[in-house]
Amino acid sequence: MAIIIDGKQIAKDLNTQTQQRVATLAQQGIVPGLAVIIVGDDPASAIYVRNKHRKAVKLGIKSVVRELPATISQAELLEIVQTYNHDDSIHGILVQSPLPVGLDEQAIVAAIDPAKDVDGFHPLNVGRLLANLPGHYPVSCTPRGIMTMLGTLNEHLRGKQAVVVGRSMIVGRPMAAMLLNADMTVTIAHVHTKHLSDLTRTADVLVVATGVTHLIKGNDIKRGAIVIDVGMDRDENGKLTGDVDFDAAVDRAGAITPVPGGVGPMTIATLMQQTVDLCEWSEQLGSN
Template identity: 45%
Template sequence: MKQIHCDWFMTANNWTAKIIDGKEIAEGIRSRIASEVSRMKELIGQVPGLAVILVGQRRDSETYVRNKTIASEEVGIKFKMIVFPENCTECEVCNALCRFNEDPSIHGILVQLPLSEHLDEAKILSVISLEKDVDGFHPLNIGNLAMQGMEPLFVPCTPKGCIELLLQSGVEIMGKKAVVIGRSNIVGLPTSLLLQRHHATVTVLHAFTKNPEKIAREADILVSAAGVPNLVRGSWVKPGAVIVDVGTNPIEDQISEHGYRLIGDVCFKEATRIASAITPVPGGVGPMTVAMLLCNTLESAKRAFNFT
C-alpha cells in the first residue's frame, strides 16, 4: 500500500498529482470476488444472482448496465435483466421487482437510475426487499449508515467505491477536512455519511451554497458528485488535496466510437497541477461502482446461504 505524502507548502506549478487507477484497483477486487464465488460454487453448489431492471434507452444507463452484465459474468455471478420501454407503468416495474424479491436465486436487485419522470422513483425503490437492496438506497439502510453504532446491510456502491479508492491509495481519512459537492440520495448524501463514519470533518456543498469555490479549497479530500462538467477548476483545489471525481457527464464527441465520451466534474488538466492525487474519468470511480455492486451481491448471497 503506497502512502500519499501531501506537501501543503509546495507551490501549485511544481505538483503533478498521482493518478488513482480505479480500473486497476477494481480489477484486484473483482479477482478476489471471483475466487470467493468459485469457492461458494465448489462448497455449496450455489452462486450469487444479480437482477437489473432498465427502463428506456438512455445511452449512459445502457453503458452502465452493459458494464454490470460483463463484470458479473466475469466473476461468475448469475445475471438477470429486464428491459422496459420508456412508457412502461409503475405497476409493471413493481411486479417485476416482486418476482425478483421472491426468487431465491437472486441476491441483489437494482433499478438503473435515473427513471423516466412519470415513474415515482422512491415508490419503486421501496418495493425492493431490504435483504436484496444491493444499491443500499433504502431509507433504513441510509439511516443505519448515518447513525453511530448501527450497521447498514449494504453500503451504496459508488460511495463505497470512493472510500475504497482512498483507502487502497493509502489516504488517511480520519481527522481530514472532506468536502462533498452534491447531496443526491445515491452519491452525495451517502458519501458524506460514509466519510463521517471514517471520522472526517465533512461539509456538503449544494446548489444553495454560497462561494462553493472557497469552501472546496479548504478540503483535504474533495469529492465531486455534482454532475456538472468542469465545475471544479484549479482554483477550487487546495494544494496537495486528494480529489475523487464522481462526475460522469456524457458530452458529444464525433471522433469517439459512440459519438460521445464521458468527462468528470473536475477540470482534470488544472487539478492535476494542484492536487496530490486524483481519480480520472473514465477509469476512476466508475469501475469501482461496478466492483462494489458485485461485492454487495456476494455479501448478500453469503448471508442468504449462511456461507462464510
C-alpha cells in the same frame, strides 16, 4: 504532480477477490444472482446495464437483465420487483435510474427487499448508514467504491476536512455519511452554496459529484488534497470528462482520480462485490 489513482486497476484487484469468493461459493453449490431492471430506452443507461451484465457473467455471477417498456405501469413494475424478492436464486436487485417520468422511483426502491437492495437505496439501509449502525447491510456502490480507493492511499482520514460537492441520494449524501463515519469533518455543498471555491480550498478530501463539466478548477483545490471526480460528463467535443479540470488539478492535488478510469470502474466492481456480500449474508456465511 499528483498520484493518479488508478480506479481501473483497483477495480481489477477487487474483481479478482470477488471472483475467488464466487468460486468458493460454487463449491457449496451456491451461485450469487443479480437482477437488473431497466425501464425505457435511455442509451446511457443501456450501456451501463450491459457493462454490469458482462462483468457479472465474467465473475461467475448469475445476471438477469429485465428490459421493460417505458409504458409499464407502477403496479406492473412493483409486481416484477416482488417476483425477484421471492426468487431464492436472486440476491441483489437493482432498478436502473433514472426511471421514465410517471413512475415513482422512491416507491419502487422501497418495495425491494432491504436484504436484496444491492444499490443501498432502500430507506432502511440509508438510515442504517446515516446512523453508522454495526452489522451487515448494503450501501450505495459509488461512495463505497470511493472508500475502497481512499483505503489504497494509506492516508489517515480521521479529523481531516472533507468537502462533498453534490447531495444526491446515489452519491453525495451517502458519500458524506461514509466520510463522517470515517471520523472526517464533513461539509456538503450544493447549488445554493455560496463561495464554493473558498470551501473546496479547505478540503483535504474533495469529492465532486455534480454533473457540471469542469466545475472545479485548479485553484479551487488545496495543495496536496485528495480529489475524487465522480462526474461522467461530455466536453465540447463530446468526449467523456469529469466535474474537475483534471489537467489543472493534477498540479495542485496530492492524489486525483481520472475520468474515465477512476470512479466508474469502481462502481461496477463494488456492485459485484456487494452482490456477493448479499449472497453470503443471506446464507449466513460470514462476510468481508
